[in-house]
Amino acid sequence: MSEEDQRPPERARRLPRAVRERQILDAAVQVFSRHGYHAASMDEISDVAGVSKPMIYTYLGSKEDLFGACIRREATRLLEAIQAGVQPDLSPDMQLWHGLRSFYRFVAEYRESWTVLHRQALTVGGAFAAEVTDMRVRAIQLVAALVVSAGTRKGVGEQAEFSGEGLSAALVGAAESLADWALDHPDISDGVLASWLMNLVWLGFNDLIEGAVWKPSE
Amino acid sequence: MSEEDQRPPERARRLPRAVRERQILDAAVQVFSRHGYHAASMDEISDVAGVSKPMIYTYLGSKEDLFGACIRREATRLLEAIQAGVQPDLSPDMQLWHGLRSFYRFVAEYRESWTVLHRQALTVGGAFAAEVTDMRVRAIQLVAALVVSAGTRKGVGEQAEFSGEGLSAALVGAAESLADWALDHPDISDGVLASWLMNLVWLGFNDLIEGAVWKPSE
DNA sequence: GCGTAAGGCTACCCGCCAGTAGGTAGGCGG
DNA sequence: CCGCCTACCTACTGGCGGGTAGCCTTACGC
Numbered sequence: 504m505s506e507e508d509q510r511p512p513e514r515a516r517r518l519p520r521a522v523r524e525r526q527i528l529d530a531a532v533q534v535f536s537r538h539g540y541h542a543a544s545m546d547e548i549s550d551v552a553g554v555s556k557p558m559i560y561t562y563l564g565s566k567e568d569l570f571g572a573c574i575r576r577e578a579t580r581l582l583e584a585i586q587a588g589v590q591p592d593l594s595p596d597m598q599l600w601h602g603l604r605s606f607y608r609f610v611a612e613y614r615e616s617w618t619v620l621h622r623q624a625l626t627v628g629g630a631f632a633a634e635v636t637d638m639r640v641r642a643i644q645l646v647a648a649l650v651v652s653a654g655t656r657k658g659v660g661e662q663a664e665f666s667g668e669g670l671s672a673a674l675v676g677a678a679e680s681l682a683d684w685a686l687d688h689p690d691i692s693d694g695v696l697a698s699w700l701m702n703l704v705w706l707g708f709n710d711l712i713e714g715a716v717w718k719p720s721e
Numbered sequence: 722m723s724e725e726d727q728r729p730p731e732r733a734r735r736l737p738r739a740v741r742e743r744q745i746l747d748a749a750v751q752v753f754s755r756h757g758y759h760a761a762s763m764d765e766i767s768d769v770a771g772v773s774k775p776m777i778y779t780y781l782g783s784k785e786d787l788f789g790a791c792i793r794r795e796a797t798r799l800l801e802a803i804q805a806g807v808q809p810d811l812s813p814d815m816q817l818w819h820g821l822r823s824f825y826r827f828v829a830e831y832r833e834s835w836t837v838l839h840r841q842a843l844t845v846g847g848a849f850a851a852e853v854t855d856m857r858v859r860a861i862q863l864v865a866a867l868v869v870s871a872g873t874r875k876g877v878g879e880q881a882e883f884s885g886e887g888l889s890a891a892l893v894g895a896a897e898s899l900a901d902w903a904l905d906h907p908d909i910s911d912g913v914l915a916s917w918l919m920n921l922v923w924l925g926f927n928d929l930i931e932g933a934v935w936k937p938s939e
Numbered sequence: 940g941c942g943t944a945a946g947g948c949t950a951c952c953c954g955c956c957a958g959t960a961g962g963t964a965g966g967c968g969g
Numbered sequence: 970c971c972g973c974c975t976a977c978c979t980a981c982t983g984g985c986g987g988g989t990a991g992c993c994t995t996a997c998g999c
Contacts (some may be wrong), residue, residue, distance in 0.1 A: 517947080517994090523946085544986060557988090560988065565988080597937060598911045622844060623844060626758075628760075643969080653967065667903060673898055673917065673921055674899055675898060676896075677895035680890055681894060684891075691887070696887070700891060703922060704922070707920070707923070717815075717923050735975090738975090762957085773978050776977065779977095784957065839961060846959090941998105941999090942988100942993100944997095946995080947993080948993075948994095949992085950989095953986105957982105957984095958982090958983095960979105960980090961979095962979085963984090966975090967973090969972090
């Protein structure tokens, strides 16, 4: 009308708090995943979120608080995604198979979430590292339980139990590493990734619990 | 003699440049491994090195330069340690075995070097990440060559070759992850660690190249 | 219409830290 | 004993970025 044609910037204004918090968290995950915790600046996050800096502080607290909120949200997402794919009444190998597929699907879809959790969270140290490590330990123990159950089911508990935690750590690491590799090869489907890993480790496990042992030939 | 007994601080003075550079690099690796690149301050590094800050700048340049020098030195050390243990005329599995043992011995002895290379270097981004990634890629391709050679030797090249790079990425990741786990379990020897991994992956590989394939049952 | 609370901003403060200017001290050739 | 070079230091600056004070503005109940 009599309004100056000077566009009042199209940025959506006066949104409810919950929406703003989501926007801020999304932006934070993006920026943290790109630069890491220390190199990420609150100014850039507020820019990406389309919100001024004080908003972040009033809604989500300090930089550490914000990072913690990111970690918690993404970790929850990841765990839920995995658990959604697993049916506990299946055989151990099928459980592992479905868990892996869900995992790779998640990583492909939310690569920034994965980057923040896997690469950045560990480097901050303190409470966050502990939190993420906890999640990782839970994953490892879950896998260890599968391994041991597969072992005892076949009657060969002892050896598998002894090295179970280490082997599970290795397996989880293998899965993570393959996930990173897959980030550079987006054309490989989650099913293929998961089946590679199953071929690699499960047949290995199979042989182990059949009593086969590799040792250095003199 | 007539000197004041006021101890002139015992800090060694007027050392040759090469020695100082070594001290500075040692200190830098230590501090970077504890805090990561961004959180590490040049003041702390100079403190730990027992040297004033301008020394670092005149000898090794900017903070980035210093970090780069650390990365290069530690990466070289690691690769040399591994290559020292491998004899290329052995069978693939024995080569892998010896390589793994050397790797775990190195990680146990120079845990700070390992931390800097594995955890911190990737988070800085840019040239360093590329440098470390390069080293990692070389390791992966080395392993992939072993896998493929083991495969073709048995006459089953195709399938192993196709997934070789991915599988090798998974294997390298498993080794790294087990190394991290071992940092919290220092009582496990490098031989045990390496043999766990051999049992996990080699028997799996063996089955693969015998033509066995795991797939979801129905 | 009018108080009031919640959404939102601009503009600032201040500590920390990478990087430097400019100086001192000890050895060595002459 | 004199110049000079190399080893080494104290003491500063400049800016970046986390965090905040204080103010405006829209919506909504009454």
